Amino acid sequence: MSNQKVDFNLKEISPNIGAKNGGIISATDLVEIDLFLFIRIVKARGLHACAPNACHPYVELKIGKFKGITQYISGSLYPEWDQVFAFEKSRIQIQDTILEMKVKDKLVSHDELMMMGQIELAISDIPIRFPTDSALAPQWYGLRDEKGQMCRGELMLSCWIGTQVDEAFPEACHLDAPSLTLYNVNATRSTIYLMSRIWCLRVNLIQAQDMVLEDNNNIKDSQFFIQATLGNLTLRSKVVKNSDGNPKWNEDLLFVVAEPFDQRLDFSLEQVTSGSSSHKSLGTFVFLVKNADKRIDGSPVSTQFIDVKLNDKYVCKLNAKISLDGGYHIFDDDPQCSSDLNPTAKKLWSPRIGVFEMGILNATGLPAMKSMNRTDAYCVAKYGSKWVRTRTVVNSLTPKWNEQYSWDVYDPSTFITISVFDNCQLHEGDDNAAGTMDKIIGKVRICLSELNFGTIYSYSYPLVQLQPPGLKKMGEIQLAFKFCCPSMINICKLYTFPMLPKLHFVNTLSPTQCEVLRKQAVVVVSSHMSKAEPPLRREVVEYMLDFRERMWSLRRGRADLERINILLSGLVALCKKYDEIRCWKISILRLVICLFLFIVIFVPQYLVSTMFLCHIINVYWQYQKKAREVSHIDLQLSHAYTTSVDELEEEFDPIPSRLEECIIRNRYEQLRMGAGKYIAMIGQLASEGEKVQALLSWQDPIATILILILCLISGFVTFIVPFRITLSFVVLYMLSHPILPSPFPSFIENWEDVY
Template sequence: MLRPPQEDFVGGKVNGDMLTSTFDLVEQMLYLYVRVVKAKDLPWKDVDPYVEVRLGNYSGTTRHFVKKMNPEWNQVFAFSMVQIQVSVLELNVKDKDDSVGRVMFDLNEIPKRVPPDSPLAPQWYRLEDGSGSKVKGELMLAVWMGTQADEAFPESWHSDAATVSGADALANIRSKVYLSPKLWYLRVNVIEAQDLIPVDRSRFPEVYVKAILGNQELRSKVSGSKTVNPIWNEDLIFVAAEPFEEPLILSVEDRVAPNKDVILGICLIHLQYIERRLDDRPMNSKWYNLEKHVIVEGEKEEEINFASRIHVSLYLEGGHHVLDEPIDYSSGDLRPTAKQLQKSSIGGLELGILNAQGLPLMKTKDGRASTDAYCVAKYGHKWVQTRTIIDSLAPKWNEQYTWEVFDPCTVITIGVFDNCHLHGGGQARDSRIGKLRIRLSAFETDRAYSLSYPLLVFQPTGVKKMGEIHLAVRFTFSSLMNMMHLFSQPLLPKMHYTHPLIVEGNWNDKQIKMDKLRYQASQMVSMWLSRAEPPLRKEIVEYMLDVKSDMWSMRKIRANFLRNMNVLRGLITIRKWFYQICSWKNPITTLVIHVLYLILVLYPRCILPTIFLSLSLIVGWNYRYRPRHPPYMDIRLSCADGAHPDELDEEFDTFPTSRRIHTVRIRYDRLKSVAGSIQNVAGDVANQLERLDSLVSWRDPTATKLFVISCLIAVIVLYFMGFRVVTLVTGFYHNVEFCRGHCVDLLQQPVEKVASSQIPSEVIEVCP
């Protein structure tokens, strides 16, 4: 699935055609930059001025102003010099279709600017007419030659987008950098309430607390003490985004009927005044007054203050990290939320998005199929979006981005999409072309890679290759000791293990609550980025964060089972090796193992050193088979290439289902059969564990008596014979019994077959 690297390169040089500046991972692309700042003293009073910038067949225009003699545009135009054959740059100041004046430049005289040089200062230029004579009016300009490393590149109008018109459409094709919001876990410990005033005093109130934060709503259980002073002592956990714009609303309600609740009081709390906890110390609680709203005459709302109060402990969890994506594909910054607990970065990640090849046609516009591709890369809190290459199946971006790295055991996610918002798309959604993840620990540090990865997308018809993307990646670190220290630390902050976020309920309930919190976090990130300008759209963020990755899939069940078997194949290999030792397949190896076993028993302090030495030798032996380039997703490992069509249809079904009852019934029966197999395995494990427990709990008196007698005999044997002698006798006895049984089976076979066997004759002679 992975094409071998085209060429590994160091220092940012590939095929001898690379930059030596900060953009050293991507190909150098030469651009002509034109910054149109403003104009003054234009000749006509009722002029509607704009500037047309023309270079050969490419032209761009500034914004139009109505009746303004001194307009200010401050716009930048970037013309790619790849296919430019002309030698003159022309700028025309126009009023509707009439020319006010122009300025012309010879390309050979335009200065070159290499970052990080200071920006070129704009200058005033007198306007000329068609004959070259000076006319009234001046235009302030800055013209220079540069590369995509120029700071004006992201905000400039590109000649590649000459067919795109409109300010919104132009904003959608430019490269942008986005930052995710800072997320906190908000813990609301609802303790009790006092002096509630129920509507119906003739009944015991059934009171609960409803907490609302933005679009999140949680409810406590109904208080067991059905009085006007209810007690809950229950935790409600939310995800909050900083800056805290939405207040927390606590509503105490009485369930007077199955579908009828009455509000007894409301409390509004602003989060910016809430205390932040950095460790597991207990936090102070506080009493809040409850307010009741009464509707008068069906229209007006009257606020009534009374003595009812609610006792709540509120704080923001700063020692935890808010997860917004699956932990298996954690991306970047996994530090605690609180800034006081965060450590500095250990290195940097540089990503060069070079080009793509073989992209499919994604949409039809003006009766012609086309693709307007752009890339989105996400690592930690930083998202980047490249510019959109218009109408190309082999786009060349050549853009480079950098990230700070805080943990090497993380991944960077890169997605390729088709822009559907350039020609009045309205409510259209950008189409997915493909996505890939690269684990940073797979890279050798301080070495640059140039790799082509296939773009795979999982569709209802199966896995489909959507082309390839060419990337350049380099991972550097500042301190080897910090790197080694991080590998010895857990992935998440310490508070996740010493003081888990959710402690109540069984494992399944905890997992469901954590999944809900992760979903809320991803929705907050999606809403935040969709409010940027231009927006990073919701479908893009959800696809990059794998929002629906926890949905049921028959393919995933099978893939996870095969993954477990693949990991356990080492135990199967050891079992086969043990069988070969006991059956004397290789007499020399068997004798060596027996001698080693004798030494380890007589000198137990050599056991652990021998184990670690063996592991070191095995790892050293596997060095020859190490991967030569970072691995990519194996569709065979995920069972994506052999999934049944009905399983694919089930995986892409909506939730709740939208399929017919007959189809759902068939899938339900299949799910019952799979769950039955899992149930049987779990039952077998439980039976064996219960049998062990019954030996000491006298559930089976006879077995318990025999177990006690066996333990006493073992005590006597171990005391008088010693542990070493018992271990030697047990090991050799097991080997001899295995060999005896194997030889008996062979002797019962025809003589000619025994003669042709691989067992040495001296072993057969010792067998009775």
């Protein structure tokens, strides 16, 4: 087990990156330089085909065992492809010296008639293009037949050797595996996603006026509520009784909307019938979100009177206030490790304090996620509204990405999340066909407040996953990153302001409302990302944002209890030290503390300054024990090692449960026993507090009278005897030798115990 724990540790690495070798700060300063062979196929002209009006020309590229195919262009002898292919130069074998490009017709089955011409280029003659050079101009190349003779047709292309900084790199089709045909090339490309700003749509329902119904006799005895629908989300107001003919709600319905505001809000006035089991619609109306008032503070919103109609017949007027509140920060990721704390309205954003740069280097030891020992891995990193996705390295358990990205930082108390996934959208006709869910490999989080400014960190992070069988290591990912901050004063200013925007304190949202808004925000973000090309799939977004429901589990309960014990460990240690001093285990320390207490009693003006000095010394002492590496998940604290398989099955069991009734009953009994221990501790603490209250609340008149007499005597003594003398006597009594005081409890403790 000890060896297994070592494998989960964070490891410092020394990659061959430009920043650590004294290179100039550039777009590749945090990654290792990789060379790629780029081929841009632009177009062709004058091709020869058996049936000119019924041909589908395409280009097939080949370097040794590596192969790539362009799109098929229907019915044209002058096709235009404008596609870029990239081959990692380090994977090209020494014997592979020729780059072959063949123009073929898809509709012809015979090999001789299928080929419309070919071009062969020596790889050694392909020029190297540096990042500062302009784009290489494409040229026309004449096609030749299989015998090397010139034939009809020309192909326009350009070939060069560049790095991952090349502008053609993101759009290139990367074919890193031999004899692999991709049917969805876009799913392999690196992409940057920018999430639109998310607003809080507040619908304040006030009342309905001038209600006209078919049956007005029972209008005062009816109950009504408002049903609001935005997209696939429907919210309901509370049910109110119409006492005066104008039902009143005075309730807020909160929605999450993203720019641009092209949504519509559908309202329906519902009447409860047959008690409260069913209801019917009395009228509807539609409100366009773009017509709502925008506000960035707690300013009042104009009241709107909206006509509610049913089949063009007037029903009532709804009095409501509808606004887009841009002063809130709508959390999409976990609030405990958020990547952004700015409000929605950009006018309220604090100035940028720095830039976080990260190089995603490579991964090692990834498990085989598909059949035939295959994994197609890609990374997704999220900070604020900017999401990045690396290219998919096909068929590799040790993928190398070497891609660098940067983010603007507005608050240091934020986290960046990096996850690794297996791309299951690439291969057609196997057990992982298109449409299946991408598989999760692991996740890493980095806290920016722990980083030293300008320092370059390079670590190999373990990818850990808690699964129903137990804790499993899914490989390691190597990252290099740094946090650059030009002004320390700007960061110090941030620590004097609250973390959340001002509107969170002026017009507070309840914890329930915040959780509801977060769930809506995750749905909005997932919908937005799914419309991009290539799309960022729903399971990826939800895993990055920790959208899984937090349900009870014994492992999580033990972990939280241990966190509380660690939090209170300082107080417990102080009590133990006091017991040691009181029992005269350390005589010299006892005398020093007595001397210190008497100095404080007789020279109290130095008390506060001494406390601050002791605190400074303690913080300096903690600095000596400060960890020199970035923090990572504490597997010991999370009880991921000690938990049993049965407890993990309980944690991953969904609601409603899929297990048998006897297993559920057994787990319920275990839950009762475990929760009973925690409740007993809480009950004991409550009992002690109730005993103290009972002494002063005349529940026991004799005990209360004795307490009053004791207070009277104590007040008289403290009035006559100087306070310093009294306090010195108390100190001497508390620190007296165990032989002197009685071993029995004091009479005040006896009262509490008896009661």
